[in-house]
Amino acid sequence: MVRIRLRRDGLKNQPTYRIIAADKESPRNGRFLEILGSYNPRTEPFTFQVNEERIFHWMKNGAQPSESVIKLFKSVGLQDRFERYKKGESLEALMEESKQYYAQRVVNPKTRETSMKS
Secondary structure, eight states: OEEEEEEEEEETTEEEEEEEEEETTSOTTSOOSEEEEEEETTEESOEEEEOHHHHHHHHHTTOEEOHHHHHHHHHHTHHHHHHHHHTTOOHHHHHHHHHHHHHHOOOEEEEOOOOOOO
16 A cells, blocks of 8 residues: 655754655655655745645555645645545646645745754
8 A cells, every 4th residue: 555654854853854655564764656745844834845746646546645644735725625636626727726825825944943952
């Protein structure tokens, strides 16, 4: 079974994540099938870049998103767009809507300071 999940990148105490399609049995940072996007929780608001066409392709063919990825998809409206895609709405219209959403989303590229524990 294929899962859409997060793969951790970044330095110690500075995590960034890649959204990947991987076999359910492979380890977190192990083998994967395809990189679908990236997620940076340290910017305000979080940075989220994905290839929605490829995500729709994987989910249409049975890939299951992990719980954390479902939360991310819901927060940017991707889960709702996928439900509409399953009901028959055209992919081109949904991709245009997602482009408009990401264009109006203002993200400060500076990362937040992590609190150093002493």
